[in-house]
Amino acid sequence: MPPDHTAAADNTGTPSPIFAIQKARTRFFGLTFDETIRVFFGGNAFVAVIVLALITFFLFREGSQFFGQNRDSLRTYRLAGLEYVDIIRQQEEDHTALTRYLFDIRLKAVVKLTEEGVDAAEAKRRLAKFDDYAERYGDTIVPVRGLVSELTEVATDIKTRYNENEDYKVARQQFLASGMKAEAEAIVVKNLDFSREILAITGTFPAYEQINTEYAEALKAAIAELPVLPVPELQPRLERFRELNREYLATFPTRTELLKNWNNNAPVGWSESFTQFIFGTRWLTASFWQDWYGIIPLFVGSLMISAIALFIAVPLGVGAAIYVNQIATPQEQKLIKPAIEFISAIPSVVLGFFGIAVLGQALRALSQWEALSWVPGFPYSERLNALTAGCLLALIAVPTIFTLAEDAINNVPRAFKEASFALGASRMQTIVRIIVPAALSGIVSAVLLGLGRVMGETMVVLLCAGNRIAIPDFTAGITAFVQPVHTMTGIIAQEMGEVVRGGIHYRALFVVGLVLFFIALLLNFLAQKIVRKYRISIG
Amino acid sequence: MEKSTFWVFRLATYLILIAGFSVFGDIVVKGSATVFGAFKTTSTFPYFTNTFLTEAPESLYVFEHKGEKREMGDREYRAFREKETAAALAAGQPAPQFKADSYVYSAGGIWPCIVGTVLLVVGSMTIALLLGVSSAIFLSEYARDGAFVRFVRLAILNLAGVPSIVFGLFGFGMFVIYFDWNVSLLAGWFTLAFMVLPVVITASEEALKAVPKGFREGSLALGATKWQTIRSNVLPYALPGILTSSILGIARVAGETAPIMFTAAYVVRDKLPWDVEKISDFFFQGVMALPYHIYVVSSKIPQNEYTARVQYGTAFVFLGIVALIAASSIVLRNKLRGRYKW
Numbered sequence: 090m091p092p093d094h095t096a097a098a099d100n101t102g103t104p105s106p107i108f109a110i111q112k113a114r115t116r117f118f119g120l121t122f123d124e125t126i127r128v129f130f131g132g133n134a135f136v137a138v139i140v141l142a143l144i145t146f147f148l149f150r151e152g153s154q155f156f157g158q159n160r161d162s163l164r165t166y167r168l169a170g171l172e173y174v175d176i177i178r179q180q181e182e183d184h185t186a187l188t189r190y191l192f193d194i195r196l197k198a199v200v201k202l203t204e205e206g207v208d209a210a211e212a213k214r215r216l217a218k219f220d221d222y223a224e225r226y227g228d229t230i231v232p233v234r235g236l237v238s239e240l241t242e243v244a245t246d247i248k249t250r251y252n253e254n255e256d257y258k259v260a261r262q263q264f265l266a267s268g269m270k271a272e273a274e275a276i277v278v279k280n281l282d283f284s285r286e287i288l289a290i291t292g293t294f295p296a297y298e299q300i301n302t303e304y305a306e307a308l309k310a311a312i313a314e315l316p317v318l319p320v321p322e323l324q325p326r327l328e329r330f331r332e333l334n335r336e337y338l339a340t341f342p343t344r345t346e347l348l349k350n351w352n353n354n355a356p357v358g359w360s361e362s363f364t365q366f367i368f369g370t371r372w373l374t375a376s377f378w379q380d381w382y383g384i385i386p387l388f389v390g391s392l393m394i395s396a397i398a399l400f401i402a403v404p405l406g407v408g409a410a411i412y413v414n415q416i417a418t419p420q421e422q423k424l425i426k427p428a429i430e431f432i433s434a435i436p437s438v439v440l441g442f443f444g445i446a447v448l449g450q451a452l453r454a455l456s457q458w459e460a461l462s463w464v465p466g467f468p469y470s471e472r473l474n475a476l477t478a479g480c481l482l483a484l485i486a487v488p489t490i491f492t493l494a495e496d497a498i499n500n501v502p503r504a505f506k507e508a509s510f511a512l513g514a515s516r517m518q519t520i521v522r523i524i525v526p527a528a529l530s531g532i533v534s535a536v537l538l539g540l541g542r543v544m545g546e547t548m549v550v551l552l553c554a555g556n557r558i559a560i561p562d563f564t565a566g567i568t569a570f571v572q573p574v575h576t577m578t579g580i581i582a583q584e585m586g587e588v589v590r591g592g593i594h595y596r597a598l599f600v601v602g603l604v605l606f607f608i609a610l611l612l613n614f615l616a617q618k619i620v621r622k623y624r625i626s627i628g
Numbered sequence: 629m630e631k632s633t634f635w636v637f638r639l640a641t642y643l644i645l646i647a648g649f650s651v652f653g654d655i656v657v658k659g660s661a662t663v664f665g666a667f668k669t670t671s672t673f674p675y676f677t678n679t680f681l682t683e684a685p686e687s688l689y690v691f692e693h694k695g696e697k698r699e700m701g702d703r704e705y706r707a708f709r710e711k712e713t714a715a716a717l718a719a720g721q722p723a724p725q726f727k728a729d730s731y732v733y734s735a736g737g738i739w740p741c742i743v744g745t746v747l748l749v750v751g752s753m754t755i756a757l758l759l760g761v762s763s764a765i766f767l768s769e770y771a772r773d774g775a776f777v778r779f780v781r782l783a784i785l786n787l788a789g790v791p792s793i794v795f796g797l798f799g800f801g802m803f804v805i806y807f808d809w810n811v812s813l814l815a816g817w818f819t820l821a822f823m824v825l826p827v828v829i830t831a832s833e834e835a836l837k838a839v840p841k842g843f844r845e846g847s848l849a850l851g852a853t854k855w856q857t858i859r860s861n862v863l864p865y866a867l868p869g870i871l872t873s874s875i876l877g878i879a880r881v882a883g884e885t886a887p888i889m890f891t892a893a894y895v896v897r898d899k900l901p902w903d904v905e906k907i908s909d910f911f912f913q914g915v916m917a918l919p920y921h922i923y924v925v926s927s928k929i930p931q932n933e934y935t936a937r938v939q940y941g942t943a944f945v946f947l948g949i950v951a952l953i954a955a956s957s958i959v960l961r962n963k964l965r966g967r968y969k970w
Contacts, residue, residue, distance in 0.1 A: 126855045127770050133762035134771070137829065138783040140822045144794065147801035408640030416634050417641075425641060427958045432648035434876075434954035436883030438919045439943050442926040443651050446939065484651070487644050517630040538789070545791025547886040548919075552927055578793045578886070585797070585890055590805070602797040606790060613789040 148606060152599030159382060160362035162593060166379050168283045168353050169248040170290040174240045175379075176347055177297065181237055183337055184230045190330055191223045198320045215319040222316040229307040232300045240290055245377065247286050254281060287353045294348060305341055308334060366600065372558045372580070374594050382597040384604060386560045390475070390574030393561065394550060395543045397479025397570060398486050402543075403536055405483070406490030410532075413491075414498045415520050426495075433488030440481045441552030449477050449553065456571070466568035471555055474573045478554040482546055486539040493538060497531020498524060530623035534616035541612040545605065547578040554579060577601050652947070659944020662937045666737070679737055680941055685896065685921075686736035688934055691728035699934070701735035733896075733925050734935045738942050740900060744915030745949070747813060747901055748892060749882050752820035756877065759821065760828030761870060767829070768836040769858055788826035793886040795823045800890040811914040813901070816892025820881045827877040835869030836862065868964055875957035883950050885919040893920035895928075918946040 117125045166172055195216060202212040213220075257276050264273035312334045315327050369383015413425050449472040455461065457468040466476075501524050509519040525532070555573020558580070563569050581598050588595040666680035686702040693712070700708060705728070713723045771777045799819030809815045839862050847857040885893075894914040904910050925939050 123853050123855050127766075130762050130766035130770055133759055134766040134780050136759050136763060137787050137825060138780060140825065141783050141787055141790075143802060144790065144798045147798050147806065148794070151797075151801045151805075405640045405644050408637045409644055412634075412637035412641045416637060425645065427962075428645055428648070430958055431951070431954055432644070434879045434883070434950055435648065435651060436885070436919060436946065436950055438883075438885045438922050439655065439947050440651065442922055442939065442943050443654065445926050446931065446936070447654055484644075484647055491644070515630060517633060541789050541791075545789075545793065547791070547793040548923060552923070578791060581793050581797060582886060582889060585800070599797060599801070602794050606794045609789045609791055609794070610786055613786050617785065 144606065148599055148603045152596055152603050155382075155593065155596035155600045156359065156362045156366070158593040158596060159365060160357055160359060162380065163362060163365060164357045165248060165251060167355065167357060168287075169251060170240075170244045170287050170353055171248060171379050173290055173348065173351055173353070174237065174244050176344060176351070177233065177240065178237050180341075180344060181230060181233055183340075184233075187330070187333060187337065188223070188227050190333065191226065194318070194323055194326050194330070195219065195223065197326075198318060198323055201320045201322070219316045219318060222311075226311050229304060229311060233304055236293065236297060236300060240293065241378075243289050247281070247283075247289075251281050251283075254279060283353060291351070291353075297348065298345065301341065301345065305338060308338060366597075370560060372575075374584070380593070382593070384577070384601060386558055387575055387577045387580050387601065388604075389560050390554065391544055391550075391576040391578070393570065393574060394475050394479045394482060394554060394576060395540055397475060398482035398543045399536065399540060401480065401483035402486035402490055402539060406487045406535075406539070407494050407532055409487075410491050410494035410498055411520060411525070414495050415516075415524060429488050429491050432484065433492075435484075436548075437485060437546055438548040438552075440484060441549040444477050444481045444549065444553035445473070448480065449473050452477055452480070465566065466571040469568075469571040471571065471573050473553050473555040474571050475554060475561070475569075476571050478550045479570075481549045481553060482543045485546055485549065486543050489542050490535050490539040493535030494528070494532045497528040497535060500531065501527040530619050534620045537612050537616040537619070541609050541616075544612070545578060545609055547582050550576045551579040551582045556583065577605050581605075652951075655940060655943050655947055658936075659940040659942075659947075662941030663944055666941075681737055681742070681945070682739050683737035684740050684898070685733040685738065685938070688731045688734035689728040690731070690934060691726055693724070693726070699735075731932075731934050732929055733921075734929070734938045738918065738921060738938075738945060740897060740916045741918045741921045741942070742945070743901060744893075744917040745882060745919070745946075747915060748816050748820060748888065748917060749878055751813060751817035752824065752881050753874070753878055755817055755821035756824045756828045756881075757870075757874060760825055760874075761832045763825075763829050764832030764836055764870075765858060765863075768833050769854075769862065784826050784829055787822075788830075790823075791886075792823060792884050795819055796887040796890055798822075799887060804891055809912060811890070811892060811894065812912040813892060813915060814911045816888045816915075819887045819891045820884065823884065823887055824877040824881050827880060828874050831873030831877065832866070832870045835866040835873060838869060839865045872957055872960040872964055875953055875960070879950050879954045879957065882953065883919060885923055888917055888920060889923075893917045895920075895924055918942065918949070922946060 120128060198216060198219070199212055202215065203209075207215070257278050261273050261276045261278060264270075264276070312331045315331060318324055318327060366382055366384055368385060369381055370385045371381035371383045372386050373379075373381040409425070409429070413422055417425065453469065453472050456464070456466075461467055505523050505527055506519055509523045514522070554576055556575050556579060557573040558575045561569035561572040561574055581601055584594070585598055588598065663678070663680050666678050668677055668679055669675055670677050688699060688701060689705040690697070690699050691705075692698070709726055716723050767777065767780065771780075796819065799815055799822075803809050803815035803818055804811060807815075843861045843865065844857050847861040848854075852860070892914055894916055897914065897916050901910065901913060901915055904913065922939070922942050925935065925942060929935050931939075
């Protein structure tokens with residue numbers, strides 16, 4: 090707070106006429122020298138506000154057109170019939186998943202047989218019936234697969250011609266704009282009649298129906314006669330396989346209905362473009378078929394790594410804060426506090442390099458250690474994964490959490506502690522029952538700010554997270570934590586250098602930046618709110 | 629019971645320290661071999677040089693020659709090859725065949741990166757200090773508590789939480805594209821300066837507030853104007869505090885990679901920054917920078933014994949610089965706290 094006499098001080102600029110020291114005052118835009126300085130400093134104070142506004146503005150400026158472009162892309166996807174093909178393709182992919190289920194059973198059976206001391210040739214002989222069955226089951230999809238690949242070519246062709254045409258249009262516009270009429274005339278724009286082109290795709294519906302009916306029959310026949318496994322323990326899994334197939338078959342009528350009613354002229358709304366980004370589960374770029382910009386895989390990756398980092402950093406950071414503030418001797422305090430501050434100065438890129446060069450291998454070696462095989466997810470084979478990145482990020486979050494939590498504990502009024510002691514509580518009781526609850530709001534906000542730090546960290550995740558763009562397979566439970574992931578910060582850093590300026594991919598990255606920006610603001614806001622709401626009034 | 633719980637807390641604390649210093653130790657031990665192994669004697673003053681610190685990055689060639697395994701940097705390798713070929717031709721033998729494995733950036737040194745980092749830090753800290761100190765002077769000397777000040781403080785607090793990659797995107801969108809500065813020193817300076825602004829403002833304000841009220845009151849009572857008071861009675865006493873706390877900002881600026889990735893850093897550049905035709909070109913050129921170089925050598929080239937040297941060496945030099953800055957900040961601040969007691 091400035092001293093209270095500022096008001097009086099301001100008056101010194103205009104001496105009263107009694108003293109009559111007449112001096113021509115330099116004035117800038119009607120302000121005295123002192124006022125000018127004040128305005129100058131005030132303007133500088135405003136810089137922080139301006140920068141925040143500029144960040145918002147420029148992220149929006151580059152990113153906002155994304156949703157329009159994404160809408161166009163989705164519209165083409167529908168107009169050119171790619172969507173239609175994908176509906177059938179989904180059916181094929183579901184079948185592939187079921188085949189994989191069969192393979193999984195076989196793998197388990199082989200493991201089991203080997204454990205029983207059966208050699209490979211014998212195991213193969215015993216599983217021959219099953220293999221035969223699996224092969225027959227796998228073959229049932231062949232007609233559908235043939236149709237899909239046929240349609241894929243047709244749809245790709247339509248899309249390519251459409252895109253070429255669009256490019257011609259743009260080129261023509263550019264020629265016209267720069268006054269080169271002859272060149273513009275030379276470009277022949279052939280507008281595509283989608284409703285006619287699409288017949289090549291939708292026209293196959295009767296054929297599809299025929300194929301589908303036969304396919305359904307084949308499937309039903311296949312699940313009617315399940316083979317008998319040489320390993321009785323696995324038989325329930327086959328029953329489950331039959332169940333899954335029934336569920337799969339039940340989706341057929343809806344799919345047929347979907348295809349029948351499918352219309353390539355159905356409008357693509359803004360909301361669709363928006364939901365494809367916010368809830369889209371695919372981030373797929375530079376693909377020959379269709380590009381998808383769904384943030385979910387990246388968001389989940391960021392979240393998972395942050396969870397790992399906080400899982401490690403919160404106990405360590407808060408524990409250290411309690412120790413340093415309440416338990417440690419003054420000499421220890423003098424040593425530990427600067428040391429942790431020093432750790433916070435280690436640049437993140439150096440930590441990332443350490444992860445690649447040392448920690449990745451070390452953790453993998455640790456996971457393959459026999460004595461630790463009870464840990465879920467161990468042993469694993471990917472050197473760079475969410476766990477590696479999370480461990481390093483913990484080291485980044487610890488100093489933040491430690492410093493802020495220590496501050497919060499330090500701010501607990503001394504009287505609380507003394508009163509507790511006076512009532513006969515032990516040091517332990519005082520810490521657990523009095524100090525920590527009193528400082529809890531500060532600790533929570535410290536954790537939130539640590540989370541913000543971790544979410545926004547780029548270099549460590551870019552180098553160590555494995556950079557695989559896919560939602561981790563959570564069906565395996567907690568072992569998903571050792572899978573490679575990609576993150577929001579990582580994707581910006583990785584792809585920004587390679588994209589075409591102004592393209593949809595480029596804009597998508599800016600929108601990801603916007604999301605990050607708002608997450609950071611939200612976390613900051615929450616942290617402040619918590620501190621203010623639950624602050625203990627002293628006295 | 630109480631003792632054992634305290635031990636758990638103690639363990640947590642020391643675990644942090646061990647983790648931090650094992651990272652530090654690994655890089656120091658492995659990296660110092662590269663740096664200190666690169667000393668060479670020369671014939672001119674000061675009679676030694678360190679090739680790792682004073683040369684530009686080169687490709688490393690590993691090959692076998694006359695049954696002997698040799699490693700050479702790009703220039704040395706070419707000269708060697710020419711010499712050997714000429715010698716062989718002179719002796720009337722067929723030219724020797726060279727089959728070399730090459731590893732980019734793995735020979736030579738990191739001089740351009742050091743220069744680039746220093747330039748980035750100096751430029752951005754100058755901007756940040758000018759803006760930040762003025763801002764702090766307003767907040768602590770002029771402003772009265774009100775909606776405006778609260779708004780400004782909120783903005784500063786939020787700015788501090790913005791991820792560095794978002795600053796990078798912003799700098800790219802505003803300076804590189806909108807202002808059309810391209811990938812340049814100037815764009816990097818402003819991006820980094822804005823990033824570090826909250827640190828500088830907070831540090832400066834703290835230092836200004838540490839100057840006792842009496843100093844201002846005395847000056848004002850003698851008839852000095854507000855500005856005269858600040859200039860002669862507040863700033864001189866706050867300056868050491870401002871500078872030492874701002875050193876932490878320097879460590880942050882030097883250590884960040886994400887903001888300069890798209891705004892100022894080049895993967896490789898042959899010319900040194902002062903090698904420009906006109907002065908204005910100086911500001912609009914990209915530079916190599918240590919953090920970005922670490923990123924490049926650790927992600928874009930394979931990990932093996934030949935590349936590990938330059939990786940660890942670069943990381944060691946970089947960590948050394950940053951640690952030195954941070955340590956001096958911590959030490960100076962502790963000293964200062966002891967010196968000024970009003």
